[in-house]
Amino acid sequence: MDTPPTPLDQVRSQIARACKASRRDPADVTLIAVSKTKGADAIEPLLAQGQRVFGENRVQEAQAKWPALKARWPDVELHLIGQLQSNKAEEAVALFDCIHALDRPSLVSALGKAMAKAGRRVPCFVQVNVGEEEQKGGCAIADLPALLEQARAADIPLAGLMCIPPAGIEPAPFFALLAKLAADNNSLGGLTGLSMGMSGDYETAIMLGASHVRVGTALFGERR
Numbered sequence: 001m002d003t004p005p006t007p008l009d010q011v012r013s014q015i016a017r018a019c020k021a022s023r024r025d026p027a028d029v030t031l032i033a034v035s036k037t038k039g040a041d042a043i044e045p046l047l048a049q050g051q052r053v054f055g056e057n058r059v060q061e062a063q064a065k066w067p068a069l070k071a072r073w074p075d076v077e078l079h080l081i082g083q084l085q086s087n088k089a090e091e092a093v094a095l096f097d098c099i100h101a102l103d104r105p106s107l108v109s110a111l112g113k114a115m116a117k118a119g120r121r122v123p124c125f126v127q128v129n130v131g132e133e134e135q136k137g138g139c140a141i142a143d144l145p146a147l148l149e150q151a152r153a154a155d156i157p158l159a160g161l162m163c164i165p166p167a168g169i170e171p172a173p174f175f176a177l178l179a180k181l182a183a184d185n186n187s188l189g190g191l192t193g194l195s196m197g198m199s200g201d202y203e204t205a206i207m208l209g210a211s212h213v214r215v216g217t218a219l220f221g222e223r224r
């Protein structure tokens with residue numbers, strides 16, 4: 001008897017479908033399984049199915065969960081997708097393989113120092129507040145060139161740009177805007193990645209060029 005497809009199978013086939021529709025190579029899209037609030041019991045089945053890239057939004061929670069899992073699956077790649085306080089920069093650099101929410105000068109200098117001290121260079125996405133929402137993280141569009149210059153001067157390896165579009169409205173224009181900002185600011189290189197798309201809109205994001213989609217609910221179910 002055939003086993004029914006798992007949520008991971010379903011997300012993988014949606015990704016393949018979006019890649020096919022936009023004539024992209026699925027190898028160019030990384031699925032980040034967002035495991036925030038989920039315990040090892042929920043994460044282990046995905047590891048068993050071969051998923052290796054995971055996202056967490058809090059340093060402390062990741063510190064509690066991941067060292068034990070990494071001991072058993074050493075090839076796991078851990079991404080910090082949430083806001084980072086400057087005073088947690090050293091801990092973040094020690095634990096994570098990629099940071100998605102570099103969004104202000106104070107964090108650039110904290111991460112630059114932490115990477116130099118640890119002798120470990122962690123690629124960072126610069127988060128852009130594409131909807132110009134007051135309450136949201138991400139640098140203002142107008143501040144992006146200066147922030148990129150500062151990150152390069154601090155010797156922070158750039159992975160690309162990241163965004164979380166405003167909730168409740170069509171995200172496509174914001175994904176397109178992020179792609180345009182990356183192209184417009186890439187004369188010095190390093191902005192090839194686009195971290196955009198979550199459970200509700202990752203197919204759209206892929207069609208507009210996402211290199212990394214951050215998917216939680218569609219893989220793990222609702223969070224409490």
Ligand SMILES: *Cc1c(COP(=O)(O)O)cnc(C)c1O
Pocket residue numbers: 034036057081082164197198199200214215216217218
């Ligand atoms: C929680 C979170 C996600 C995943 O959201 P889902 O809708 O559950 O897929 C993606 N990106 C960020 C920054 C998040 O905080």
